[in-house]
Amino acid sequence: MQPMLALALSRNESASRTMTPYLPLFEQPLFEPAACEPGFAPGELTAFQKLEQLSRQIREMETAGRPDHECISSGCRTMDRHLPHAGYARGSMLELLRSGPGSGVSSIALMIARQAIVEGKYLVVVDPQRQFYPPAMKSLGIPLERVIALQPANHADVIWGLAQVLRCPAIGAVIAEVGALEDRVARKLQLAAEQSGGLGIFIRDARSARAQPSWADVQWLVRAATQEHNVQPNLEMQQQDIRWFNLELARCSGGRTGARITVGVNGHGQWIDAPSTQGAHHEHASALHLAAQLAQPTRRSREIAG
Amino acid sequence: MTAANATARAFGIVPQMQLSQASTLCAEAQLIEHDPQADIESLCSLAESAQCFSPIVGLEQLDPQPWAGRSLHQPQSILLDVTGIAPLFGGDAKLASSVHQWVADQGYWASIAIANTIGTAWALANYTHRSQIALDLAEIERTGNSSVSPSITIFEPNEAIGIATYPLPIEALRLEQATVTKLHRLGIRKIGQLVELPRVGLASRFNDQLLRRMDQSLHNQYEPILTLHASPELAIEECLEHPTPLRSTIDSIVTEQIHRLTRVLDRIGHGVVRLVCRIEMELNAIPIESEIENQSGQPPPVARVFQIGLYQPSNDSEHLLWLLIGQLDAHYAKGPSHYWARSISVQATLTAPLTWQQSDLFDRHTTIHRDAIAKLVDSLSARMGRTAVVAPAIQRDPQPELAYSWRPLTGWKKDGQTQETKRKLTRAPKRNFAEERGMEPNANELWRRPMRLQHPPRRIEMQRVDDLGRPLRMIYHGSPLSVVRATGPERIDTGWWQGATQQREYFRIELSTGTWLWVYRDRRGQEWYLHGEFD
Numbered sequence: 001m002q003p004m005l006a007l008a009l010s011r012n013e014s015a016s017r018t019m020t021p022y023l024p025l026f027e028q029p030l031f032e033p034a035a036c037e038p039g040f041a042p043g044e045l046t047a048f049q050k051l052e053q054l055s056r057q058i059r060e061m062e063t064a065g066r067p068d069h070e071c072i073s074s075g076c077r078t079m080d081r082h083l084p085h086a087g088y089a090r091g092s093m094l095e096l097l098r099s100g101p102g103s104g105v106s107s108i109a110l111m112i113a114r115q116a117i118v119e120g121k122y123l124v125v126v127d128p129q130r131q132f133y134p135p136a137m138k139s140l141g142i143p144l145e146r147v148i149a150l151q152p153a154n155h156a157d158v159i160w161g162l163a164q165v166l167r168c169p170a171i172g173a174v175i176a177e178v179g180a181l182e183d184r185v186a187r188k189l190q191l192a193a194e195q196s197g198g199l200g201i202f203i204r205d206a207r208s209a210r211a212q213p214s215w216a217d218v219q220w221l222v223r224a225a226t227q228e229h230n231v232q233p234n235l236e237m238q239q240q241d242i243r244w245f246n247l248e249l250a251r252c253s254g255g256r257t258g259a260r261i262t263v264g265v266n267g268h269g270q271w272i273d274a275p276s277t278q279g280a281h282h283e284h285a286s287a288l289h290l291a292a293q294l295a296q297p298t299r300r301s302r303e304i305a306g
Numbered sequence: 307m308t309a310a311n312a313t314a315r316a317f318g319i320v321p322q323m324q325l326s327q328a329s330t331l332c333a334e335a336q337l338i339e340h341d342p343q344a345d346i347e348s349l350c351s352l353a354e355s356a357q358c359f360s361p362i363v364g365l366e367q368l369d370p371q372p373w374a375g376r377s378l379h380q381p382q383s384i385l386l387d388v389t390g391i392a393p394l395f396g397g398d399a400k401l402a403s404s405v406h407q408w409v410a411d412q413g414y415w416a417s418i419a420i421a422n423t424i425g426t427a428w429a430l431a432n433y434t435h436r437s438q439i440a441l442d443l444a445e446i447e448r449t450g451n452s453s454v455s456p457s458i459t460i461f462e463p464n465e466a467i468g469i470a471t472y473p474l475p476i477e478a479l480r481l482e483q484a485t486v487t488k489l490h491r492l493g494i495r496k497i498g499q500l501v502e503l504p505r506v507g508l509a510s511r512f513n514d515q516l517l518r519r520m521d522q523s524l525h526n527q528y529e530p531i532l533t534l535h536a537s538p539e540l541a542i543e544e545c546l547e548h549p550t551p552l553r554s555t556i557d558s559i560v561t562e563q564i565h566r567l568t569r570v571l572d573r574i575g576h577g578v579v580r581l582v583c584r585i586e587m588e589l590n591a592i593p594i595e596s597e598i599e600n601q602s603g604q605p606p607p608v609a610r611v612f613q614i615g616l617y618q619p620s621n622d623s624e625h626l627l628w629l630l631i632g633q634l635d636a637h638y639a640k641g642p643s644h645y646w647a648r649s650i651s652v653q654a655t656l657t658a659p660l661t662w663q664q665s666d667l668f669d670r671h672t673t674i675h676r677d678a679i680a681k682l683v684d685s686l687s688a689r690m691g692r693t694a695v696v697a698p699a700i701q702r703d704p705q706p707e708l709a710y711s712w713r714p715l716t717g718w719k720k721d722g723q724t725q726e727t728k729r730k731l732t733r734a735p736k737r738n739f740a741e742e743r744g745m746e747p748n749a750n751e752l753w754r755r756p757m758r759l760q761h762p763p764r765r766i767e768m769q770r771v772d773d774l775g776r777p778l779r780m781i782y783h784g785s786p787l788s789v790v791r792a793t794g795p796e797r798i799d800t801g802w803w804q805g806a807t808q809q810r811e812y813f814r815i816e817l818s819t820g821t822w823l824w825v826y827r828d829r830r831g832q833e834w835y836l837h838g839e840f841d
Contacts, residue, residue, distance in 0.1 A: 101783065102821035102839040106757040120675055131758040133838065134698035134710040139752045144698050148679075149712060150686065151694045161686060168682040170675030224820030226790060241753050243822065243840070269752045 059254050066091040066194050075115045076271035078261045079247070084254035088112070088218060090197040093190055095216040097206035097250060103224040104245050106132070106175075107140075107265060109201045113173035114142050114269075116199045121172030124165045126150045126158060140269045159185055166192035166200055177203040186215040210250075219251035225262060241267040244274070308340045308378055312444040322377045325805050337805075342380055343714070352412060353384045353534050354582055354655075355611045359405060362387035364531040366428065369515070374486035375432075375477035383431065385424055385531045392420075415446060424531065425523030429478035429497075476500055479519040485512055497524075534655055542566055543651035549588045551646045553638050556585065560634070561627055563652040568623040571657065577619025580656035583612040583630055587645035610637065614688060615716050617680035619658040625681060629688045636689070687716045705800045705808060706837065707761050753814065754796070756824040756838025763835035766825065777815055777825065777834070791816040798826075814840070 045053070071087030073080055080086040088094055094112070098105045117123045123142060125132050127149050138144055150165070152158045158176070165174050166189055181189070193200045206221055225244040242264040249259040264272035307323040317332040328335060349365065356363045365381040372379040388401060395401040402418050409416040417439055419430035474497045476489055494500050500508075501524065509517055521527035542563045550556070560583060571577060586609045612633045620626065630652075686695045696712035703709045769786060770778040776792040794813035801807075809829040816822050822840035827833070 098841075100819060100821065102817075102823055102841050104822070104841060106841040110757070122675065122679055130712070131760070133706075133756055133759040134700060135706075136752070136755045136757045137698070138700060139755065144700065147698055148683070148715070149696050149698065150690070151696060151712070152690050153694065157690050157694075161690065164682060164685060168678050170678035170682070224822065226816065226818070226820045241751070243753055265752065267752045267754075 055254075062253075063089065063092075063194075066197070072112075072116045072199055074112050074271075076111075076263050076273075078263050078273050079271075082249055082255060082259045082261065083218065083252065088116075088199055090199065091194040092218075093193055093200040093202060093216040095202045095204055095209065095214055095219040095251075097204055097209050097219060097221040099206045099221060099223045103222055104243065105203050105222045107243070108220070108222055108245060108247075109175045109203060110137060110140050110142060111265060111269070111271070113175055113199070113201055114140060117142070117146060117172035119172075120146070121198075122146045122148055122170055124148050124150060124171055124174045126152070126162060126165075126174065126176035128152055128158060155179075159189075162200075163188055163192050166198055167196055168198070169196045171196060171198040173199045173201055175201045175203070179204070180208060180212055181215075183213065183215075186213075190215050214251060216251065217253045218249070218255075221248040221250045222246075223248070240272075242272055312447045315444075324803070326803055329805055342378070346380060349381060349384065350534060351611060351613065352409075352414070354613065355412075355584070355609055356384060356386060356408075357584070358408070358609060359401070360386040360388050360391055362531055362533050364533045367532055369480070369482065371482045371484075373477070373480050374483045375475075383428060385427075387531055388420065415443065423522060423526050424529045425480070425519065425527075428480065429474055429523055430472070433474050433478040434472065472497070479516075479523050481516060481519060485516055488512070539570055540567065540655075540657065541651060541653040543649060545649040546647065549646035549648045551643075553634070556634070556647055556650060557631065559650050560630060560652060563650070564623050564627050564630070567652055567654055568621050568626070571621050571654065575659055576657040577616075577621040577660040578626060578654045578656075579616050579619050579658050580654070581614040581616070581626060581630065582653045582655050583614075583633075584651045584653075585610045585612075585647045586649040588648040589645055612637070614684075615692075617684050617716060618677070619660050620681075621660060625684075629684060632685070632688050683715050687714075692716050704798050705804070706755070706798070707759065708804075753822075753840065756822075756840050758841045759838045760836055763826070763837045766834050766836045768825075768827075768834040775811070775827065777813060780815075780817075780825075780834070782817060782821070782823070787817045787819060787821075789815045790818055795827075812837070 066089060070090050071085040072090060073087040074083070096105045096109055113123050123146060125147065128151060130151055132149065134144060134147070137147065150158075150161050152161055158178070159181075162174065162176055162178075165171055189200060200216075202216065209219070223246040225246045244262060244264045247261050247263065249255070249257050249261075251257055262274035264274065266272050307319065307321050307325065307328055309321055310319045310328075314328075314332065314335055317335070319328045319331055319335065325337070329337075353363050353365055364385050366383040366385060368379065368381060376382070386405075392398045392401045395404055398420050402420055406416065406418055409418075417431050417435055419427045419434070421427040421430055475495060476497055477486055478497065479500075481489075489495075489500070494503070500520070505517070508520075518527075522529050544559055544563065546555075567578075612630060614626070614629050614633070616629075683695055692714040695715055697715055699711050699713050701709055701711060767781040768777050769780060772778055775795070777789050778792075779786060779788050781787075792813045792815045795811035796813075798810045798812060799808065810826040811829055812824065812826040814822060814824055823836060824838035824840065825834055825836050828835065
């Protein structure tokens with residue numbers, strides 16, 4: 001029962017918590033339950049600290065193959081806040097689960113990939129159906145001269161191509177739509193990504209992905225939000241052309257799953273934070289600094305194409 | 307129009323006609339987009355495998371301006387140096403007919419000429435049977451039988467009179483259209499007429515191309531063949547005493563040859579840009595009868611040619627070997643064949659100095675990643691094929707499906723030279739100011755174009771539309787959904803010069819499920835189409 005109690009406390013606390021670069025798996029409870037136990041000596045580790053230490057060790061062992069501990073910020077403050085290290089680790093895999101057709105998964109994938117292809121790195125889009133539309137990529141601010149598309153004819157070529165691409169150090173991000181992956185194949189891709197430091201962004205169908213294991217560090221379930229249902233934009237936002245997305249953190253190694261966020265992307269390809277989330281406690285604070293956020297969008301400055 | 311078959315010609319459709327004219331003549335004509343890249347690829351591989359007739363094979367060298375009488379500015383002839391080779395085949399006529407048979411086996415139909423200069427042979431091959439060729443092709447198309455009598459011209463070197471006596475038009479001299487038009491205005495249409503004019507006058511009135519071409523065709527002036535294959539030291543061949551079906555033997559020979567090749571290249575400081583591996587085949591095993599029946603329609607393979615085009619010069623034997631083995635894998639995966647390998651050769655047909663470039667101040671990152679990307683693109687193209695590894699390009703066209711294209715990253719240039727793909731990847735796109743005005747949506751308006759385009763557009767059922775023509779309710783994936791918001795219309799009309807005119811009214815619609823779609827109404831047929839998803 002004690003860990004449950006601790007989690008409940010930390011959730012209450014999260015309203016006032018400032019942004020930390022590293023989110024511990026178990027946050028420090030307000031009171032130490034172990035301290036109440038008889039025979040507790042100061043200086044010894046509590047059960048929570050032990051657990052945290054162990055989980056940190058496991059994470060370090062798991063990510064030992066990665067090039068460095070540098071992270072790719074998603075460019076979206078709300079999204080970063082829910083990720084360990086405030087971003088996606090280089091050499092890791094990210095899965096975006098599509099809840100239905102036209103839900104906006106590709107846009108989110110391209111928005112994240114845009115942040116990963118800095119310093120002259122390339123973006124590879126695996127697109128067997130030849131559906132990706134370059135003019136839209138261009139208006140997202142992705143330099144098209146650093147985009148390579150693979151249009152393989154069969155599934156075997158998709159997997160082979162992915163492994164080759166992920167192993168290449170010049171690749172910043174790879175976007176691919178994959179179905180079920182065998183464990184061995186997924187592990188191979190994971191190792192390939194770790195070797196080069198690229199970010200693998202996989203788009204999967206939500207229904208099938210839930211039934212299958214995942215090798216990704218982070219899994220977001222993407223739903224399209226309608227303005228009427230989920231978001232009450234203020235007057236300034238209504239004048240802009242903003243599309244809203246509901247994201248749910250379905251899996252996050254080193255972080256907490258289950259978090260739900262609402263983020264928007266405006267017509268200039270910039271992330272917009274939602275004016276009000278479901279939790280009532282955020283309302284006052286976000287209403288105060290909203291104007292400042294719009295003036296200084298959270299995404300990093302866009303690279304000049306060419 | 308670059309080509310039309312006999313049925314199309316019967317309707318009056320001829321090459322060099324506008325697409326719109328052609329569709330007026332015959333609305334139900336089936337149109338296939340011309341792919342010059344595919345043309346040059348197949349011509350190059352045909353030239354590479356034509357080495358069974360001559361060690362010196364090349365493509366015709368184009369001028370900057372297209373020649374009169376040619377509709378396409380791309381190489382269309384293969385040149386072979388057959389000096390001293392004809393006796394091996396039993397004379398010029400037999401050599402020509404075996405070349406014709408070989409070309410026919412490859413599934414092509416050619417016009418062949420043998421003469422003592424390139425200019426003469428080119429003129430004879432291209433112009434002696436010009437009208438006959440059209441008739442023959444129509445005959446082949448009608449009957450499906452390629453055994454029509456070959457059109458072969460052999461110009462005896464000892465003929466004293468020369469090519470001027472042949473009734474050839476002046477276009478046979480490979481001249482620019484401007485020169486030909488000027489000569490036509492003077493009433494000169496045949497080579498015979500041109501020869502009678504004083505040379506001094508020609509020199510002062512025309513550019514030097516005319517005199518040069520006349521010398522090449524009429525006066526035996528030397529003209530080199532720019533070969534596609536390697537100089538002798540960069541070609542390593544090994545003939546097997548007994549033909550082998552064994553893949554492992556072939557692999558070990560190829561490995562040894564590539565190592566030897568890279569050692570030679572090391573000495574001269576060059577790297578491979580293009581590598582060709584030829585495996586000569588021989589019918590060796592006793593074939594099973596059913597297989598013979600299956601194979602009866604196919605030509606017997608004389609040689610298998612595997613080609614690798616590299617992205618930048620490389621002298622890394624492991625890399626080259628890996629690329630080549632990948633291609634061999636793809637070939638041998640088709641199963642055992644009763645054609646066994648008789649001889650194997652590896653040639654570096656194009657090399658370039660290995661250079662170390664100093665990186666620019668602002669382009670540092672691009673330079674860092676260029677080598678890695680080059681190797682990646684090479685290996686991906688080698689396995690998946692060059693058309694599967696592409697880069698996007700934006701085109702200035704209001705019609706959404708024509709506003710972009712995917713361009714292969716490896717391959718040949720239009721004139722048969724190798725593509726400098728390295729530059730293609732790292733080059734910033736040219737800034738086109740005209741493009742930035744109005745034609746395409748403002749770059750700042752992200753949600754005006756979908757992330758995924760449905761091509762071709764899919765017909766959808768729109769259940770309700772309001773008075774202003776905006777969609778209210780539609781069937782999507784089988785279930786009726788109401789449209790929460792529709793943004794538009796954005797009207798896009800295409801030009802008459804692109805075939806059938808398109809008149810569309812685009813809407814971005816938001817369904818009750820949150821899905822955003824890009825739909826349009828065809829203003830002529832009043833039908834609705836789904837053209838993309840804001841996925």
